[in-house]
Amino acid sequence: MQFSEPTDIILRMFAIVRIGNKQYKVAPTDVILVDKVEGKAGDVLKFTDVLLVGDGKKVEVGAPLVKGMVVTAKIVGQEKGEKIAVRRFKSKVRYRRHTGFRADLTRLEVTSVSSA
DSSP: OOOOSSSSSOOEEEEEEETTTEEEEOOOTTTEEEOOSOOTTEEEEOOOOEEEEOOOSSSEOOOSSSEEEEEEEEEEEEEEOOOOOEEEEEEHHHHHEEEEOEEEEEEEEEEEEEEO
């Protein structure tokens, strides 16, 4: 039995980018949800904190950043995350507290990963 390399794999450029102190693996046409970034729907953002770039054949790792690489993204919308319930309870003293939290999030559509 012979094994051959798959021919239907599409090689796409990808990058690992730092947005708001978190790291995301992105590729063109990806839609990601990140912590709130200031701007309105339709605004175009450029992120220069690119930590790694790959094109399917070779990978370039930054030290700490890849020089000259830019990830361009468009803001799709601002939204709120899922509600997180916070409950506090102390036994025997009738102490009960209930609060909630919803994070402000931004939905981004990555338009390109390219050199500046």
